[in-house]
Structure formats: structure tokens, C-alpha cells
Amino acid sequence: MIKIFHTADLHLDSPFASLPPSLSEERRAELRRTYIDMMKYAARENVDLVLIPGDLFDSAYVNRDTAALLCEGFRQVGCPVVICPGNHDPYTPDSIYATGTFPSNVYVFSDETPSYFDFPELGVRVWGAAFVRKLMENTPIVKVPKLPEDRINILCQHGDTRNLLSKKCPINPRDIAYRGFTYAALGHIHLPADPEVIDNTTVAYSGCPVGRSFDEPGWCGALLVTVDDGRRVSWERVRFSDKRYMVERLDVTGAASYTEVASRILELISERSYGKETSLRVVLEGEVSPQLRLPLTNIVKMCQDAVAFLELKDRTLPIFDTSYLENDMTLRGAVYRELAPRLHEGSQHERSVAAEALRAALAAIDDRVIFADAVTEVGENEGVTK
Numbered sequence: 001m002i003k004i005f006h007t008a009d010l011h012l013d014s015p016f017a018s019l020p021p022s023l024s025e026e027r028r029a030e031l032r033r034t035y036i037d038m039m040k041y042a043a044r045e046n047v048d049l050v051l052i053p054g055d056l057f058d059s060a061y062v063n064r065d066t067a068a069l070l071c072e073g074f075r076q077v078g079c080p081v082v083i084c085p086g087n088h089d090p091y092t093p094d095s096i097y098a099t100g101t102f103p104s105n106v107y108v109f110s111d112e113t114p115s116y117f118d119f120p121e122l123g124v125r126v127w128g129a130a131f132v133r134k135l136m137e138n139t140p141i142v143k144v145p146k147l148p149e150d151r152i153n154i155l156c157q158h159g160d161t162r163n164l165l166s167k168k169c170p171i172n173p174r175d176i177a178y179r180g181f182t183y184a185a186l187g188h189i190h191l192p193a194d195p196e197v198i199d200n201t202t203v204a205y206s207g208c209p210v211g212r213s214f215d216e217p218g219w220c221g222a223l224l225v226t227v228d229d230g231r232r233v234s235w236e237r238v239r240f241s242d243k244r245y246m247v248e249r250l251d252v253t254g255a256a257s258y259t260e261v262a263s264r265i266l267e268l269i270s271e272r273s274y275g276k277e278t279s280l281r282v283v284l285e286g287e288v289s290p291q292l293r294l295p296l297t298n299i300v301k302m303c304q305d306a307v308a309f310l311e312l313k314d315r316t317l318p319i320f321d322t323s324y325l326e327n328d329m330t331l332r333g334a335v336y337r338e339l340a341p342r343l344h345e346g347s348q349h350e351r352s353v354a355a356e357a358l359r360a361a362l363a364a365i366d367d368r369v370i371f372a373d374a375v376t377e378v379g380e381n382e383g384v385t386k
């Protein structure tokens, strides 16, 4: 039986550019701590092999202290550590992989053509193909020959099984199974589904060990994998994040005041038992009166102590009880009638923009202040690639 610890996509030394410098340094320190926690765990569990299929670092440039810490962790874990550089940390001549001095138990793939490391004492051969630049358009796996059955063949690869047109090493899991791998340790997808079993092959993404933003919500971790003497694979997820991001949608239809919205947010926080371990984004939705102002900064102040961090997005539509506007003969009614088709039938983006326009117009007509923080940001996270 062999025990494997599989982690990927740690993105050490991420810039966290959206945060103020002190907070971003705190986050980087958390990532480093998570790495150390993982190596301690792997040592405690007496694993035979650590597999890191890519994006261990966020970029090719690595802080000297981070590199020292990394070496220390690898030394402590003792067993062989196999790294396959990914699209964020490709094996380039000036990368840490080429220039750093890792302990002798660390094995790093350096070629775009598949190659392998043999571990005869474990009866294991580990295959992989390194990213040597940010893209890998072809599928190196198809160049792997049909594998001999006298040992456990493992793939350690950064790549994308979701999209065969991906420019980040597209992989068809069936190709992995066809070649006869027992286990494929993959990296690249940060929030993966459970491992997939095809014939005698288990194809698994570990996901990222800790979420770095609202794009990566929930508890994260790594995989502890066992291959028994009959080459049956079992796995368990081990949580390594002690903080998490969560995103909630809250329907505030009919809310009469912003304090009512604040108490609905507090109710939601208490219902879900969120506390200081959770950074929370609440997307406010539903239909509210066009008169209702949602000063997000004030609402955040009223609720933020309940969680680690609170962010609000206003996606409400100011069309609750608009019967009076439909027949209003002043400029207010004219603006409403002009925007009504988009408010009611447009795409989500059109509805949000029209809602914002209606709010701004009504505020301007009443000579009220227009709050800049109510500006909608539809789809800002769509199409994010990791």
C-alpha cells in the first residue's frame, strides 16, 4: 500500500493586489502557513509520496524567504516530492525550479515532453510534462506510451479536463485511463468536483488548499490518497483552510428602509452561523421601491462586526410598486416609461444598468445625492481563468 499527499494551486506569493499592502502581506503569510501545515500533516501521516501538479507559486518571481521556507518544508516531509510546473509557475531558465536549490528528495519536471521519475522502493513511476511557458496548447499525455503493468503508474500534471480547446494543457480523462495510469494527480481547477473513476484509473483535482477571493468560496484543502496492493485507489479530502470566502444572494423585495436591509443581512449571517472565519459577499436582489436608497457603506458598517469581512453588491431593481410611476405625467414618469422595457425584459446586465439609470434619474430630479457605491458590476468575475 502506498499513501500519497496531493496538493496544487497554492499560488504562494500571490500579490492580492486588490487589498491594502498590510492585508495582502497577511494573506501571503497565511498561504505560507498553509504550506507548512500541509507538509507537517504529510509527515505525520507518513505519506510515501507528495505530488504537486503546478501553480505552487503565483508567478515566476519568488520571494527569497518563501523559497527558504519551501525547502525547509520539503526537508521535513522527507519522502519524495514530485512537482510539475503549471501555467503560473512554468519551468523557465530564470524560474526558481531552474535556479533554486531544492533538497534532494524534490523532483521537478522540466520538459514539455512527458518524462518520468522512478521510485523502485515504492514500485511507482510518476509521469508529467512541465509548462515551460504560460501556455501549453497541445496534449502531452497522448505522447505517453501504453504503460507497463509491472508498477503503479501515476500522472502528476497541470492541465484542463473541462475544455479540450483550452490553451492550458487540455486533457481528456479517457486518454489518461487508456494509457493505464492508476492515479492522475491534476492541478489547475481550484474548486473541483470529486475524483472521477474511469475503468481502473482515478482522475483527481485536489483544488486549491485555501481560497484567495470570492471566486474561490468555501472550505478548501488537499487529497490524501491510498493505493492498496490491488491498486485500488481511495481518497479523502483534508481541510487546510481555517478561513473561507462565501457568497450569498439575498432577496430584499419590498424592504422599506436600508436599516431593514441591514437586519435582513444580520438574520442571514445568524441563520448560516457565519462568524469571524468567514469573509462574506452578499448580493442584494429583488424589487425595491424606486425611492429606497441603499447606502452600502452604512449598511456594511451596521453588519460587518459579525463576520471577518463584508462586501455588498446591489443588484436590486427599483420596480417594486411602480404603479404610481406608470401614470406619472411629470419627468419621473417619462423616465420610468422610457426605461421600463429594459427594466422588465432586458438581460441581467441591461436590467441592472436600467435600474441604476432610474435610481440616478429619480435622485437627480429630487436633487438628492447619487451614491457612487451603488454602481453595479455585473459579471466582473465571469471568465476568470486560473
Ligand SMILES: [Mn+2]
Binding pocket: 009, 055, 088, 188, 189, 190, 386
Ligand atoms: Mn492555479
